[in-house]
Amino acid sequence: MIKSILLTLLGVFFILNGLNHFFNSKILEEYAEKRSLFAPKWMLLISGMLLIFGGFTLISGYFLIYGCLGLCIFLIIASFSIHKFWSLKDKQESMMESMHFTKNWAITFELIYIADTVGAPLFS
Template sequence: MIKTILLILLGLFFILNGVNHLINSSFYEEYSHKKGLISPKLMVRISGIALIFGGLSLATGYLMTIGIIGLSAFLVIASFTIHQFWKEEGHDKKLLEGMHFAKNMAILTELIYIANS
């Protein structure tokens, strides 16, 4: 029962982030462009849809392995292309990107644990 509730909450986390990517796409596109991402407009929309579908898979348990693979791919790609704290100038930017990178790695670890249980 507790595992189900936690999966639903984790799924909602991803769903809300995906919706945020789509609603605030201009912000994410500009941010992605500054980070040198190829085709920011397309990538932001793809990531928003992937986050929503991955979150739905966790929340419903339907096609969960595929959802976990998609979310894991997103987290790895976002971490190593967008949250490159090691390339940042200035303490605040390094800290902010480092926190996002660490958060993504923690969530990735959680997804791998869920896939193995």
């Protein structure tokens, strides 16, 4: 029961973040351009859909492995393309980006754990 509640909450987290990619697209597109992301408008659209799909897989349990994989790919790409704290001069901005970078990796490891324990075992 508790696993279902936690997976639902995590799924809602990703769905809300995916919807944020659509509702605040101008702000996020400017942020992505500032970080020199390739084709920011398209990447924003793709990442928003990926986040929503991944969130629904966590909630429903259907295609869970694919949802976790997609979310992991998104988080890894976002970590290295958007949250490049090592290349920033401003200490405060660098600190914020390093927190986002490590948060993305913590969530990535959590998703790998979920995929291994809730879905079909990845590692035996």
